[in-house]
Amino acid sequence: MLLTNDPVLKAIDSTVEAIRQRATANWILAFSGGKDSSAALKIFLAAYKKARISLASVTVIYCDTGVENPILDAYVRGLFGKLNQELGGLSASFKTHVLKSPLHDRFFVKIIGRGYPPPTNNFRWCTTGLRIKPVSAFIARHDPANTVVILGLRAAESQQRDRSLAKSANLYWQKQREGKGDYDLFLPIVELNVSEVWDAIFGLSTPTSLDPSTLETLYRGASGECPIIKSPQAPPCSSGRFGCWTCTVVRKDKSAKELIRAGHLELLPFLNFRDWLSEFRNNPSKSLTHNEFV
Numbered sequence: 658m659l660l661t662n663d664p665v666l667k668a669i670d671s672t673v674e675a676i677r678q679r680a681t682a683n684w685i686l687a688f689s690g691g692k693d694s695s696a697a698l699k700i701f702l703a704a705y706k707k708a709r710i711s712l713a714s715v716t717v718i719y720c721d722t723g724v725e726n727p728i729l730d731a732y733v734r735g736l737f738g739k740l741n742q743e744l745g746g747l748s749a750s751f752k753t754h755v756l757k758s759p760l761h762d763r764f765f766v767k768i769i770g771r772g773y774p775p776p777t778n779n780f781r782w783c784t785t786g787l788r789i790k791p792v793s794a795f796i797a798r799h800d801p802a803n804t805v806v807i808l809g810l811r812a813a814e815s816q817q818r819d820r821s822l823a824k825s826a827n828l829y830w831q832k833q834r835e836g837k838g839d840y841d842l843f844l845p846i847v848e849l850n851v852s853e854v855w856d857a858i859f860g861l862s863t864p865t866s867l868d869p870s871t872l873e874t875l876y877r878g879a880s881g882e883c884p885i886i887k888s889p890q891a892p893p894c895s896s897g898r899f900g901c902w903t904c905t906v907v908r909k910d911k912s913a914k915e916l917i918r919a920g921h922l923e924l925l926p927f928l929n930f931r932d933w934l935s936e937f938r939n940n941p942s943k944s945l946t947h948n949e950f951v
């Protein structure tokens with residue numbers, strides 16, 4: 658029974674209930690390094706400690722596309738090393754795992770090797786191969802019927818998602834329909850707004866390896882995360898989000914600009930190349946007719 662109106666504590670208590678209901682499930686937490694999945698991780702760990710029961714298996718996964726923003730990628734990899742040790746100390750059933758997109762789905766293999774244009778909002782071919790497929794394949798190998806995937810999705814993020822989530826009786830639980838087996842999604846931060854997400858990140862102590870101040874500094878100027886689960890609730894790529902340094906779906910890479918402004922000058926060549934890719938794609942004189950191509 659929930660005893661509080663504090664949104665973060667309510668999220669923790671809802672997660673405690675979920676953990677108690679599904680103690681024998683494979684729990685998989687999809688971690689991108691951004692604020693939402695960081696808050697989801699913190700709330701899950703706070704709930705795990707409060708629930709005082711053991712779980713069969715908990716895996717924190719990160720999907721390495723090969724073209725992640727190098728600053729964020731270095732941050733997540735550093736964090737993952739420490740997290741692996743810290744979580745292992747909590748319970749032997751906790752682990753971390755880095756997924757990679759297969760070579761044939763990589764960004765430059767598709768662009769240089771196959772002639773795909775740099776992605777746009779209307780032709781966003783990249784998310785499926787780079788993020789969604791590796792995550793789906795990982796889940797498919799882990800008995801989907803007995804799997805709960807924890808996602809850092811928030812209802813307040815978009816009206817479209819609000820409408821979609823409003824159809825479920827319990828906002829925290831969603832069903833993910835997949836060809837290789839349906840599985841459950843659990844959304845611990847579904848009812849939180851942005852400031853409550855930061856409250857969770859700064860207010861909850863575990864994992865200590867996740868330093869809120871570092872994340873806040875990295876996050877300045879970014880507003881979302883590229884989705885790794887294909888679901889009706891998943892957000893479209895939002896401007897200035899953490900994700901691939903090559904991303905031409907956004908008109909301007911505000912996140913990279915903010916990081917450069919904060920002193921990460923090593924990102925400048927990446928940003929210039931991304932801008933060139935975007936301009937090249939938008940220039941009709943650079944495209945070939947079919948006859949010229951063959």
Ligand code: SF4
Nearest residue numbers: 783784883900901904
């Ligand atoms: S961040 Fe951009 S380029 Fe990377 S997968 Fe998402 S939409 Fe595609």
